[in-house]
Amino acid sequence: MDLNKIEPIYKKLEESITLLQTALDVSYFDALIETGDNLLDGGNVQVEDGKPNAEQVATLEKIYAGIDLDLYTAEEMRKLFQLLLLKGYRQEKIQANHQMTPDAIGILVADILQNSFLTTQELSILDLSVGTGNLLLTVNNNLVNKQVKLAGVDNDDTLLTLASLNSQLEKVALKLYHQDAMQPLLVDPVDVVLSDLPVGYYPIDENVTEYMTKAQEGHSYMHHLLIEQSFNYLKEGGLGVYIVPQNIFETTESKSLLKFIQTKGHLQAVLNLPKELFGNKTMAKTILVLQKQGGKAKQAENVLLGDIPSFKDLDNLKKFMAELNQWLKNNIKI
Known part of the structure; x- marks a missing residue:
């Protein structure tokens, strides 16, 4: 650029x-x-x-x-x-959950989708925490030879207005919904749900009494709930690509999340992002790739676990991306 x-x-x-x-x-x-x-x-x-x-x-x-x-x-x-x-x-001084996802992550997510939907020309993508739309629009702009339908949900009207303005200036169609993403959505099932998930506790316990990922006591983790909610709007065999905390499977609450994934989907890949992308190493994040059961989907024989090389180390990054793309072609069946 x-x-x-x-x-x-x-x-x-x-x-x-x-x-x-x-x-x-x-x-x-x-x-x-x-x-x-x-x-x-x-x-x-x-x-x-x-x-x-x-x-x-x-x-x-x-x-x-x-x-x-x-x-x-x-x-x-x-x-x-x-x-x-x-x-x-x-x-x-915007709070951390409202900060934009780095461009490098959006480009990487686009590459994951490009190599997962090799024979698919039309693609529908939903972001349940769309914010200003930067992640969704970065992915859209980096997909090649795809006709993409975009939709996003957020409960912050200022962020949604910015997302609408962003998409209009880019001349990209983006359907936006102003509501709590944990509530029922008037959204058709999509091929992909992607989100840089907000981290923290969801405050309205009565809204999530039927969720498998809810906490047994007190408030539940918002990012766990949104993963579960996203499956309600994925087509069978659809992909969920989430930016989540690196310790997502290390907390006591992770048991219910893992049980949900095993019941409804397939855990396909866990890719740790370079810590250099995050000012505080305790805020390091991971790309989590899940696939909803049904259609041609099947559990990969070997879940892809790895650390993405530094984006400054171009030789190792190029080698990693080639291996990742080959793994996606061999293991993700849409």
Whole structure:
């Protein structure tokens, strides 16, 4: 990606966001959303109760006149939006569960899907913790020769609005649902569920009384519940690809999760991500690949367990990816 290409538009959008923050007395993200809405409306500045004022409107119109969204690919727009979000995260001190998934992980997940669905041209993908949509859109932009239907769920309306704006700027169709993902969803079964799962306790115990992965006492782990919930919306033989804590199978609560996987699915791969991706090594994560029972799915003779090499060690990473892709072709039957 040529960052020099997106630097001029980044500066223009940053100028618009800063101006709108002051003019409307709103947060960085609200000003980003307002900027995006103005651009998608052909550069027309939305005015309410005299804000922004005439002088500010003139300045904004001049900024927008110098922006041509058609000059940028979907991936360039995603990268641009990501840079704007990162600045917002620094300003507003966003909690860890709302941080974006690193691009390298999204590209790796796309490669896993590409080599699992070799003969499938149409693919439906659902993210139950979609956030700003960065992981889902990274995967979409890195899949080759696939017609992809995307859907995402989140209970944070600001994050969903950002995801909608992100997808519209990329000209990518993304269906979004604003609700608690633990509740019944009006979603058709999909080929793939992928999520960088939020870690923590789910606070509403009465909503998960029927879940196999619920805790025997107290609140239940949210990431365990979401894995179980995702299986309700996977087609038979469909894949679940989850970004989870590396110690997911080392806690006392993991027994019920393992029992659920053995009952409803197949544990196919556990791939530890390089610790360099995470500022705190205790926050290290793993890519967990599960497959729902049914269809052509079968348990791999040998579950793929491994440590993904550093993304800086290109020779070993290339060798690892070749071995991973061969394993996927031999063991994942869709």
